[in-house]
Amino acid sequence: xxxxxxxxxxxxxxxxxxxxxxxxxxxxxxxxxxxxxxxxxxxxxxxxxxxxxxxxxxxxxxxxxxxxxxxxxxxxxxxxxxxxxxxxxxxxxxxxxxxxxxxxxxxxxxxxxxxxxxxxxxxxxxxxxxxxxxxxxxxxxxxxxxxxxxxxxxxxxxxxxxxxxxxxxxxxxxxxxxxxxxxxxxxxxxxxxxxxxxxxxxxxxxxxxxxx
DNA sequence: TTCAGGATGTACT
DNA sequence: GTACATCCTGAAC
Numbered sequence: 111x112x113x114x115x116x117x118x119x120x121x122x123x124x125x126x127x128x129x130x131x132x133x134x135x136x137x138x139x140x141x142x143x144x145x146x147x148x149x150x151x152x153x154x155x156x157x158x159x160x161x162x163x164x165x166x167x168x169x170x171x172x173x174x175x176x177x178x179x180x181x182x183x184x185x186x187x188x189x190x191x192x193x194x195x196x197x198x199x200x201x202x203x204x205x206x207x208x209x210x211x212x213x214x215x216x217x218x219x220x221x222x223x224x225x226x227x228x229x230x231x232x233x234x235x236x237x238x239x240x241x242x243x244x245x246x247x248x249x250x251x252x253x254x255x256x257x258x259x260x261x262x263x264x265x266x267x268x269x270x271x272x273x274x275x276x277x278x279x280x281x282x283x284x285x286x287x288x289x290x291x292x293x294x295x296x297x298x299x300x301x302x303x304x305x306x307x308x309x310x311x312x313x314x315x316x317x318x319x320x321x322x
Numbered sequence: 323t324t325c326a327g328g329a330t331g332t333a334c335t
Numbered sequence: 336g337t338a339c340a341t342c343c344t345g346a347a348c
Contacts, residue, residue: 152340161340172333189341190330196340209340247341299340 112278113264113271119180123199123206124311127153130197130208130272131315132287134216136279137253138269142221144253145279146243148272150212152297153311154196156205161303164205174261176205181265185250185257192247195255197264197272211298212244214317215252216276222252291315 114133119126130148137144156164156176163186164173175184176198184196184207196207215222223231226248227238234242243249250256255270264271277283295312 154340163340170334186340187330187332189339190332192330192341194340211340241342245341251342297340302338303340 112273112275113266114181114274116179116181116265119197119199119265120201121199123153123155123208126197126199127151127208127311127313128292130210131292131313133272133274134276134279135210135213135253136271136273137218137255139221139225139254142218143279144218144221145216145276145281146213146222146249146253147216147317148210148213149317150210150244150312150314152209152211152313153199154207154209155200155311159303159309160306161297161300161309162205162207167205169205173205176207177203178261179263181263183259183262183264183270185255185260187257188247193250193256194246195250195259209246210249211246211312212314213249215243217279217281225254226252287315 130151133148135146135148154162156162159165164176175182178198179202180199182198184198185193188194194209196209198207200206220230223234226242243252259270262270275283293314294310296308296310297312300307
């Protein structure tokens with residue numbers, strides 16, 4: 111089982127955010143395995159980034175996971191209702207992470223559909239199929255990720271981890287992401303972040319069920 | 323198709 | 336008390 115390692119997550123945050131596109135987030139829930147191709151990410155770099163919860167080294171009980179070793183999870187509640195999953199990057203004590211903003215299901219479609227909408231995939235309208243996992247709150251909902259999953263070591267966990275190929279979980283692999291297929295833009299929902307609103311740290315790939 | 327408004331809980335001031 | 340790395344619904348076009 112080739113989980114992505116601490117060395118991978120220890121790289122520069124923007125590098126990791128781009129490299130995670132096309133990788134697979136694997137989730138075990140109720141004895142079932144779910145796998146989602148990562149199609150949308152954002153980089154957050156605490157030391158220089160006013161949009162990062164740990165900007166300037168701001169260290170509280172909530173932001174503590176951002177200071178953890180590379181490969182840990184940082185899950186927080188947003189707007190009172192939704193969770194967002196981040197993967198901690200760069201060496202320990204440097205508070206940086208990649209937010210997973212969207213994905214496309216590759217394994218466990220019916221379970222994901224039930225977690226999101228309470229009905230199997232076949233019962234979904236086209237709009238709901240299109241909107242299955244195309245947002246950070248939706249991704250967590252569809253994979254049953256909550257604050258229970260905060261501060262986990264994803265390089266060791268068997269409940270939640272990342273692999274670079276479907277072959278790593280016994281499925282047929284699909285083509286790698288071509289560098290020219292990666293799109294770049296300004297991050298979303300951080301209008302308060304002054305100069306950081308212009309940092310081009312939003313990345314996505316065109317992919318089935320990943321329409322924006 | 324886009325748009326406004328409301329839901330909702332926690333962290334931090 | 337205020338802000339928040341969001342999502343859904345329903346109305347207008």
